[in-house]
Amino acid sequence: MPTSTSRWVLATILLTLAPAAAQAQVFVVGEKTATADIKTDFTPTKVPLPDESLSERGRRELVRNLEAEQGFAHRALPLGAGLTLHANGNLSPGPEQYKEMIYKKGQAAAPGDRVMITSLQFKGDRIIFDLNGGPYAKHRYLSHIQLNDNNVVADPGETPTGARITLVFEGGVPEISAPEIKSLLEPLIDFAVKTTDEAYADTLPAPLKESIAAHEILVGMNRRMVLAALGPPESKVREQPSPEANGSHYEEWIYGHVPKTVKFVRFVDDRVTLIKIAAMDKPMEIHDKNEMAGYTIAPLTREIALGDDKPGDPEQASRRAPPTLLKPGEGSPTNANGRVLFPDENKHSNPASSTQAVPESATTPPPASGPTP
DSSP, X not given: OOOHHHHHHHHHHHHHHHHHHHHOOOOOOOHHHHTTTOOOOOOOOOOOOOSSBOOHHHHHHHHHHHTTOEEEESSOEESEEEEEEETTSOEESOHHHHHHHHHHHOEEEOTTOEEEEEEEEEETTEEEEEETTOSSOTTTTGGGOEETTEESSOOOOOOOOOEEEEEEOTTSOBSOOHHHHHHHTTTTEEOXXXXXXXXXXXXXXXXXXXXXXXXOOOXXXXXXXXXXXXXXXXXXXXXXXXXXXXXXXXXXXXXOOTTSOEEEEEEETTEEEEEEEEOTTSOOEEEOSOOSTTOOOOOOOOOOOOSSOOTTOXXXXXXXXXXXXXXXXXXXXXXXXXXXXXXXXXXXXXXGGGTSOOOHHHHSOOOOOSOOO
């Protein structure tokens, strides 16, 4: 209970601040005002889904092609977990609960913000996507455990700012591809952002651009074109057919797996020289002739930048000259002939000694001291 002295001090403070409080204006922002601009319009997708269940290979393909993939938020995404999107169905929670979630938890991303898939989890009939690090801090449980007064995991002290989307499939996760997953997430995230390979394909002639758009490869393409058409291969094989140590090498990219169609793409240097297509119950299809319709690819060149180089500038020429021990303006000896000349020690003390012959007696050592026989 406050004492009489404390009540007197509190009353004095209130009377002192009363004029300022009477002139102040207080704005209270309610939930409806804060969430008035949040859009909750939703249109279900219509993506045909296969009937086969997701295989282990398909799961690895989804992780390889979707993890670290970037897109842009189509709507405000709330912090934390709680968004559940049914494949070709509705989004939960509903519009009002969606706004309430954003009002209470905050936004992980505003409309148009870039988001990245940082983690995928497969659980029964659903795939769980963590965006921008997910809704939970790393090692959030282990950071509270100590052994001998030492933390098992150091607490980084970071506040999670990511979101989580759970994509639910009726009857289990099917054998679905990464582009189909992106189409199902279209109401929330827009992945239709051109990659560097897609931007490169737009610079090519129309026939090549159409082939890449149809995911077809041609003999004569380079690695960048093949990546734009089919993406990274499932496996690579590097061989050296010739027995010589410095013989030519080739690299083969393998796409697909049995029982589906398998494509073997062989590269020599940076060009496709051979394509083998193996399909079930069909003979091997081999392409070994150039199919680029006369289009030639400029060879790879490397250019070393020299800055503001001026070949006729004597000052820059002196800087490019090899290092020397000569003084500025001093010429090299005429009898050097590219050899290193050591300085003459007597030249500085007695210049004449360097040009006059030394008598032989001067170089003969004195006789040793001792008794004369």
